[in-house]
Amino acid sequence: MHVTTPPPLAGRRVPGAPVVLPLRLAEARWRIFPPADDELGPALYDQIDRYLGDLVVNYGRAYRPEVLRDARPVSFAAMAAQIVGDGPSVDLVVLAHAKPDVDPRLSAGCLLTETLPGAPVAFAVSEQGRVAMFTALRVASAYAASEPFARVLVMAFDQRAVPWQVAEREAVPGIDAAVALVFDRVPPGDPGGVLLWQHNGVAPDAVGDRLAADLAELAGRTNPTCPVRVLAGPGVPPDALPPSLDRSDAVSWAGPMATSVWPAAATGAGPLVLVEYDDRFGYLSLCRLDLPDAA
Structure with a gap:
């Protein structure tokens, strides 16, 4: 035990x-x-x-x-x-x-x-x-x-x-x-650590502003020479995606909830940012992680 x-x-x-x-x-x-x-x-x-x-x-x-x-x-x-x-x-x-x-x-x-x-x-x-x-x-x-x-x-x-x-x-x-x-x-402060934003009490019409602010802060923490994929989950309102985010990166898997856009962590390499919103609870979350190189 x-x-x-x-x-x-x-x-x-x-x-x-x-x-x-x-x-x-x-x-x-x-x-x-x-x-x-x-x-x-x-x-x-x-x-x-x-x-x-x-x-x-x-x-x-x-x-x-x-x-x-x-x-x-x-x-x-x-x-x-x-x-x-x-x-x-x-x-x-x-x-x-x-x-x-x-x-x-x-x-x-x-x-x-x-x-x-x-x-x-x-x-x-x-x-x-x-x-x-x-x-x-x-x-x-x-x-x-x-x-x-x-x-x-x-x-x-x-x-x-x-x-x-x-x-x-x-x-x-x-x-x-x-x-x-x-x-x-990893040791605290390791550059390979996961970066996580979590907000509660976010109304649907406020998601766009909150998301834009978080992505702007993320850009300030990211090496500009290293491209970052940003994927928005099916719960994120389409009109909340900022103009800087390519609409082709807004992925909606067929019918997920908890799994959301997390399957993307099993594909590709390099930095990845996942975004999801639940309008029932008013929760908005973003996660930046580095994908391991394919074996």
């Missing part, structure tokens, strides 16, 4: 200022999964129906079992097993998702703790909408700085089935997808 304490409180921060995370991206993987091939069978469907039905009724929502049967979603644990496999060896696993796993039979965190070398500590981050991966990265960095964790795995999951009633403007994932990022801890 690993016994730990909460990470130390960060020093006083200037609102809106970026944070340098002592992490360097070492490896990235991502995958979109087709509907699950295996049929759960009537008995298991009935058990899941009772479990999920009991949960959602407490929130005043209607359970829709037909959605689960029609979508045949892939569980978080199955996605984790296929994309991560037997490695790499890590000390900490942080999972991010915008919607909970509809298959409660096996926890992805427990699976990775049991199968990955090193028996890593694992926990999850949710209730962050489209910016869940950005928050998971900040939390992973805080724990890596307070514990002897040399390598961390941060994963995001999307699952196409949401078999309960959702609010009218509440977005839901349209795909089964997973992203896995492995980071090495």
